[in-house]
Amino acid sequence: MWTPDDIPDLTGSTAVVTGAGGGIGLPTAARLARHGARVVMTVRDLARGEAAAETVRSQAPGARVELRRLDLADLGSVRAFAAAFDGSLDILVNNAGVGMIPRQTTADGFEMQFGTNHLGHFALTGLLLPHLLARPGARVVTVSSDAHSLGRIDFDDLGLERHYGRFTAYGRSKLANLMFTLELQRRAGGRLLSVAAHPGATATGIMKLGVLTRPVNALVRLAIQSPDKGAVPSLYAATSPEVTGGLFVGPGPRPLTPSPKALDESVAGRLWETSEELTGVRFKAITQHS
Template sequence: MPQITTPFDRHSTAAEVISGLDLTRRRAIVTGASSGIGVETARALASAGAEVTLAVRSLEAGQRVAADIIAVTGNPRVRVAQLNLSDPASVAAFVSAWKGPLHLLVNNAGIMATPELHTPQGWELQFATNHLGHFALATGLHRALAAAGGARVVSLSSAGHTRSPVVFEDVQFRRRPYDPFLAYGQSKTANVLFAVEASRRWAEDGVTANAVMPGAVRTEGVANLKLTAEQIAHAQATRSSAPETFWKTPAQGAATSVLVATSALLDGVGGRYFEDGQEAQPHVPGTMSGVAAYALDPELAGRLWEASEALLA
């Protein structure tokens, strides 16, 4: 299929991308919708009339955001539900409580460059939260997505995926030194591979999944990174990036997610990676743009899916 191009770019906002669309018959879930990009993604979808569920760790924070979105958009169909992606029981409870079809699932929540931490199951925390939790959520909601007809899943990745493929031999950092940015990069590669394999497996159900790079946004999570001077120096020395970063507002950061979730240009399109409102070109070393070949590899995508099922079993 030809590469997708759109009229939008890195300056575009979520409101501009969704302008003129009517989503009154659509139901959406946005994870991590109590701050940053997630708030703006949910706000844009609600502004177009969608029923939006904010899947959040803190119900109190989610309720504050929901009240604001309702007040700003005039759309009363904004719900709040608790979801802790690093806790399989929380994901299972969220899934079991969902009733009816689901048209849009935006896997937005994520953590970045945390200290070395593992869940009670022994999973490295960034991989568990960014990938496994969303994998369990999406597969658990598969029937709801299939029932919607033409449902879409948006998987938020990052340019950080160019730091590391999924290291299947040591996903949990049991045998290699822990590096918070390699762990983050591995989890973000997993987000792209999920979209590739979900689109393949769920094609007959009319469900497509794509990955997006929101861009550099000074979200609360970025501001609160707890890094040592040594870790910061290592990150700067090893990053694959241009010397300057274009910082987006949260509304600009949400634009590509909203585009991929709603644009008619992506009807039936899945398994791709988008950034700055466009389908990405192959990654060029020394830049912070493009998609690494290993992140779109169908064999690796299938391997990750099977490995993820085994871990969650």
Template sequence: MSVKPRWNVQDIPDLSGRLALVTGANSGLGLASVVALARKGARVLMACRHPDRAARGRDAALAQVPEAAERLEIVSLDLTSLDSVRTCARTILERFDRLDILMNNAGIMAIPRGLTADGFEIQFGTNHLGHFALTGLLLPLLLQTPASRVVTVTSAAAEFGVIDFDDLMGEKRYRRWSAYSQSKLANLLFAVELQRRLSLSGYSTISLAAHPGIAATNLQRASMAAEASKFQIASLKGFLSIAQTADQGALPQLYAATDPQAEPGGFYGPRGFLQMKGSPAQIPLRLNRRGRDEATRRRLWEVSEALIGFRYPLADS
């Protein structure tokens, strides 16, 4: 079903009584999503790694939505540590009896090679495996919440991604942009495969994917700060000159998370030229033909389960 051409945050329905969890909620797309969800009445858990940054993000959100003071809460989550992911999920499962929206938003982009606490290449480990583990651990709560949604934020960089099963962790060869694209393709494949398995299992929970187009966030600055040539710095300045704001970039993931017309397994991004800017539109999975490759999706799922050490309670055939 098509999205109306000028969909914006005013079109988000009333979310009173709903619980949302947003990862990477202290800045950028995550913070914009927190503000929009809270403004419509949701209780929002801001899942963040750094306490100080999280507190500043909450203050920034409350400056825009002061009436949400009792509905915005910080929860500790470090996606580079499976122990932290397990602790976060256990806390939420113990405290809440529903979870309406899980927005897998946090990410890192094109940084030098590093390892997570569990020995995974840091971009694949953070962007994909951390969210894969978090979603699986929170699945019991999602499944008992009628019509709950999992929204996984990917990137147009998925178009260039290849899942290198022979070198997932970049041990043989590491190129930071290739590693980033692989992790973003993994996000897309996960979202599609999760919907397939939810449908097979007969649950009302749905999985969707979204990408922001070109949006100015801390991701670009962090990437350039980590390792940048003069050319890359100049490119960043050019990028920022044409980028839309984080508020605009968050619209596709907000549509996926809240609109009654969003379709199970749907993929949403900007409707403008080359999907760079604009209000949300549904994007065919031709964004990357690998997104339609069921064999790759199933293999990635199985490998991911082996790496995180547990299996999802969902049918696969």
């Protein structure tokens, strides 16, 4: 069975990991750095992120570890991050996420889970595309979830103003992550690898479910895997030579079958075009459909 010890030497490559200040993102960044990649860790709060960056530096002495501010719930922040990004990019891990929260909106007025998890990463990937295409075989890993099967894309109520449920809104954002992964692969063809990951139930911030009491939460967290284990599907997706574009990697790591709705190419195409309109970010370099 593949383990992170099987990650090849990544010297000379650059990786960006979103939401790298904790949870699954932190061991993802640390492992990539330990295997030689220059790692750009993105966080919302630089002061809090500094401790995470120090953890990575201590686990990967000599590695190039950089900390940058990125708030995916604010397209201005996404644009500022991308504008300041320099050089080519080998691995983008779209890891950050919010989950199962009461209805809120992003700085741009989008429903928060869809806006952060999907639209923020959609815009980020589009803006970083020239950096990715500069590296043959570059990879975009987008962290989805098996919870995608709970979601449904309703183009008439993308803001979920009529029917908001914190779990179904999360499922919808993770379905969008998976559809984005597959559509990106279809549009990019051989120019990059687009891969999705499902970490499996992992004891992180997102699993502190407000709907559960504190003792029940503590029990749930004891029963599930560590963030190190939760990072394995992303790390496999980001580095294994066995990976093919459009793969959905689950715990193990092993391939998962997306739910049938994730495979609906007509919804995926419409979601893509809608996401371009909402974010104002167009993937010009790989556009086949216009």
